[in-house]
Amino acid sequence: MSGIAQKLASKQKQVAISEFFEKNKHFLGFDSPVRSLITAVKEAVDNALDACEEARILPSIKVKVTKIDAKKDIIELVVEDNGPGIPQKSIEKVFGQLLFGSRFHAIRQSRGQQGIGITGVVMYSQLTTGKPTHVKSKIATESTAAVVDIGLDTRKNKATKSNSGREIWDLEDGEMKKHGLEVTTRLKAKYQKGRQSVWQYLRMTSIVNPHAEITFTDPDGEVHHWPRVTERLPGKVESIKPHPHGIELGQLQRMLSESTDSRLSVFLRTNFSGVSTRAAKELCAAAELDVKIKPKQMSPDQVRALLEAFQGERMFNGKPVKLLNPPTNCLSPIEEMLIKKGLSKTIDSRYAATMTRAPNVSQGNPYQVEVGLIFGGNMVSDKPVEVLRFANRVPLMYQQGGCLLTKAIESVDWRQYGLDQAGGKGVPKGPAAILVHLASTNVQFTSEAKEALADNGEVLEEVRKAMLEMGRGLRKHLEKKKKMAKTKEKFELINDILPAIAKKSAQILDKPLPSLAGSITKIMSAVICEGSTEWNSESKAVDVSIKIYNYTARARAYTILATWPEKSGGKMTNNQYGGRKEATGVWAWKLDTLQPGENITITYSLDGLEKGDWTETDVFYRGSQEIIGAMKMDEKYLEEIRNQEKILNELNSPSQIDDFENMEDEIEDVEPKPEPAIKPPSGQSTLFGGEQ
């Protein structure tokens, strides 16, 4: 991104902005009137969400699209938020200067990795309608709002402002607006409905921003409202330093040349993540460089040697230098429970499953995969499922076919999980929607348009694994539904019909009522599980009951296992039957032997959840005789849970934290210096494409 800034700022010959725009409009997102509108909404809404997140405010965003001149495709767009607002003196910079702001200099997960920013919208409006963009901003400490029209001087590449002043910002209900920003702009654009529309963009945004409330008024005056489903703001993301595995020559050269460190070992330790004192020394040894060499004075050959040591091509003691993974607290996943809520509020369905994989690292870049699958309800069953792709919480709406995330979905044979898929290839068909979210400090796209993620084997495998898990869940759900219907029938048979037959026949024959026990055992001839998961509005907890009936002629012994949302904060209480934790989110009870005709009930409650968070408990069993209404424990499933557990434990292990603390200690003897402006690791697409 900073490439644009540098190019524009350091231009030797003056290039008109209009020319720049014309040349680059396809990847700036302004190549068609339809897309231009979506891009404009996207820039404004992303800014609002980012501002609210930074100020720790729960966002309420209003978007209004009005047709001004249908013949000439002139549209007015108004986006209003309840963010902190922008101080009057900064408005011009934010709206008039490319790449103003801090996010372009830090390596962390941010929405702003994509697009050119709100300045692009101001430029596009100016170029297509000749009209400046009207900005109204109020910050909490001032009583009135600042208003100003921002335009662009296309020859000087500078913002122009006019009609600036202050006014009182009244809301519809008569109250004064406390703080917020409203952007009004007119641009050449076309409003369109469907899968690639402002509506779809906002709908998708709402799914991955469950903490936001979004209201959209379309050109027909219809109001679409996506409510807030959680009061929890996304976690604050931390900036991290680049990791040696994710760096390229040009960037390394620049970092070295800008360094004021006197020793290479110190430079390595303090400018990279994952490099301990030991590793710094080993890297120098592998590169056959003196630890005392001054970074600024390194020759091109030496830089190349260092890079080769980074990449493990030059070894230390016959092995690549072992580096710690970069910390992953720079990532902000949405989290399973919130994705589920976001999906459920947006799309009507019967089944929803979501999964947040443990964070991982690919080529020095931390990333994390989240997926969701919803099924049933009002979704059409004869069309391909809806694929909802996101990168760092930003919806990807174009180039679905070429995207890594789509390829991962297509790599799964969905037929075995209950969806249609011609030849086991391509996007499956059925009443379902699949969500994939990739959170990363460095999202790699296939092109500058930034709509499709570039191929990466590790990420693909990670998404694929999550998809398989979703598939297994769906199949289990469908099987369970079928079995539950069957079980329900059996219970109706023995609880209602059989007693009625006994009663009526005894009555007609004038004989005593016979005992039903024997008949029931013969009819059921199975072990049956009846489970219920109910929200208890009095105790504000989820009550779970699992009842096992032995309707067979033999005694049975089982271990019963059940899932509970441990990762989402669910706590088990009133668990009278005891048992023990088997793995994250899986509890196990070893049952006493069940004699023929006996039953056992396990009950417990789950605290720390909200209504709707947990509506279905999966019950598994270990034992030889099938239990109708429960699933045989798939030990592979447990293994997968334990693997994820292990990864998480390693990430949070004290040894790593110690290492970082030690590092801080060592740093103290180093002379203070300004934070280097680190470019994102290369390999990332930049506006001008591979400038290094």
Next chain:
Amino acid sequence: MMAGIMSAEETKLAMKSVVSEMYEKIVKGEPPTMTLPVRTKNNIGFDRKLGVYKYGKNKSIRDATSLGSAKQLLRALYIIEFIEDMIDSGKSSTLREMYYISESWGLGKFGSQNESNNLAEDLEIVTKCLREDFKLRPEEDGARIIGNLTLQERNRRGEWMRINARDDVGDSGYGVPYNVEMEKIEFLEHDINFLMAIETGGMFDRLVENGFDEDYKCGLLHLKGQPARSTRRIIKRMSEEWDLPVVVFLDGDPWSFRIFASIAYGAIKTAHISEYLATPSATYLGITSDDILAYDLPSDDLSKKDIEALNAELSDPRFADSWWQDQINMMLELGKKAEQQSLAKYGLDFVTDTYLPEKLAELGLA
């Protein structure tokens, strides 16, 4: 009252044995059951003594191990209780009335009338009773008859009413009631040589208009498609009591073959009472497969379902004789079927002036 074949006590006893089977199974710790004959063409066989087709020995057991079957058993119990009540109080009801009465049977309620009809039939078969014994009436559309024959029918006031089916009736003929047993209808006298059963109303009216019954001294009977039990019963009684030949004049298609089989040999659904309903001496007059060729009749192509039906008939024991096998195979070869009324190709009088005289002559009836 309708007549059945069993006394009230016999009927009750037979029904109690059905209840006992269920009750005793529960006492033994087994799922309750109801045992009934398999009702498919594979389980009907020719009864030499009776000269009709009856159910064979294959039994199917309906047991209460699935919800559907268990509900059937419970419903059967409700029906039995209901029938007992009717027998005791001297009432009767239609099958449709019973279907509505089941509304108050809670878990024993029927899902559709078809369900209640089938279950009543099941009970007939298991108990070997007739539905008349159960005091259940059908709502079948009975046949109509025209011809010089006289019978008396007991009316609602209990008086015998003498009716000549030529002189005392209008163009629609004498309507056959659902009960045609002795206490309701008595045959008095006739001046006819044979009885002709006709499939379609159009053909029946054509023969009446052309005065065929008088010209050929016969009784004409309109079957109204698949004939009701009472229609088949009255044909049998006339055939036996008046010793009349019976000829059957139907369309020329697989479904007509079936209608004939139900009249002459007994229907699969009612094979338990074939000896009361079937007329083994009945003859198939036409339209035969040969007729389609011989008279060059306008015809339609056989549909997929027609072909399936013909193939099923080939393995049906009732069509096992060589004449039927030839007819069925010929129709399959032709791939054609023809309606009775296709004879109108040669004019309105062709059927009465040419076709029927020729066919009857073959049988020595004209």
